[in-house]
Amino acid sequence: NAGVTQTPKFQVLKTGQSMTLQCAQDMNHEYMSWYRQDPGMGLRLIHYSVGAGITDQGEVPNGYNVSRSTTEDFPLRLLSAAPSQTSVYFCASSWVASGVNTGELFFGEGSRLTVL
Amino acid sequence: KQEVTQIPAALSVPEGENLVLNCSFTDSAIYNLQWFRQDPGKGLTSLLLIQSSQREQTSGRLNASLDKSSGRSTLYIAASQPGDSATYLCAVRTGNTGKLIFGQGTTLQVKP
Numbered sequence: 001n002a003g004v005t006q007t008p009k010f011q012v013l014k015t016g017q018s019m020t021l022q023c024a025q026d027m028n029h030e031y032m033s034w035y036r037q038d039p040g041m042g043l044r045l046i047h048y049s050v051g052a053g054i055t056d057q058g059e060v061p062n063g064y065n066v067s068r069s070t071t072e073d074f075p076l077r078l079l080s081a082a083p084s085q086t087s088v089y090f091c092a093s094s095w096v097a098s099g100v101n102t103g104e105l106f107f108g109e110g111s112r113l114t115v116l
Numbered sequence: 117k118q119e120v121t122q123i124p125a126a127l128s129v130p131e132g133e134n135l136v137l138n139c140s141f142t143d144s145a146i147y148n149l150q151w152f153r154q155d156p157g158k159g160l161t162s163l164l165l166i167q168s169s170q171r172e173q174t175s176g177r178l179n180a181s182l183d184k185s186s187g188r189s190t191l192y193i194a195a196s197q198p199g200d201s202a203t204y205l206c207a208v209r210t211g212n213t214g215k216l217i218f219g220q221g222t223t224l225q226v227k228p
Contacts, residue, residue, distance in 0.1 A: 033215065033216075040220075042205075042218050042219065042220045042221065043205070043207075043218040044218075045215045045216070048215060058215055059215075090159060090160065092160075092216075102148065102165055102167065103147065103148060103165075103209060104150065104162055104165045105150060105162065105207075105209075105216060106162065107152075107159040107160040107161075107162075108159055109158060109159040110158070110159050
């Protein structure tokens with residue numbers, strides 16, 4: 001019963017490096033999203049997707065790219081890491097809310113990123 | 117723009133007390149509202165989800181209510197225990213595919 005799986009759990013980068021945070025879910029959810037959580041700022045939406053091939057920007061998309069080639073996977077790419085991207089990143093997924101699908105959101109355990 | 121506020125930011129109570137956590141939102145046009153629990157260094161665990169057509173949901177010692185017209189939700193925790201110590205977050209969903217807008221959370225400490 002894996003749910004939402006994020007890798008890696010911890011990562012340290014140098015300024016300017018690139019990397020990809022992986023997110024996979026095994027619940028056949030159409031909706032997937034990435035949040036970052038920072039002290040005093042709460043959880044803020046970076047990007048989201050309502051199905052394979054469909055992505056859209058959230059509240060703080062700059063510096064991040066996403067793609068959705070399969071229902072299961074929704075990777076988040078940092079193109080050129082900056083210290084301001086030091087944060088805890090959460091992936092979350094749900095069914096698109098309609099009918100009996102309540103749209104309850106399920107979160108992964110998080111990926112803690114430090115950019116030096 | 118939808119904004120979600122949680123008051124108080126922190127709360128400390130002795131074990132056994134019944135307590136209420138508050139969540140308010142500025143736009144009543146929500147699809148649903150979800151309460152989460154977050155333990156330090158961990159992800160968010162869903163506690164209760166209330167659809168916009170519902171007034172309350174219950175799970176064990178937890179009861180969440182929703183008043184859309186006044187833009188308020190409360191999470192009631194009965195007979196609090198030290199294991200309830202965590203940060204509690206509420207979030208509103210703006211549409212069936214819309215994003216969740218989170219409050220800042222209430223950090224609860226239940227003292228033995």
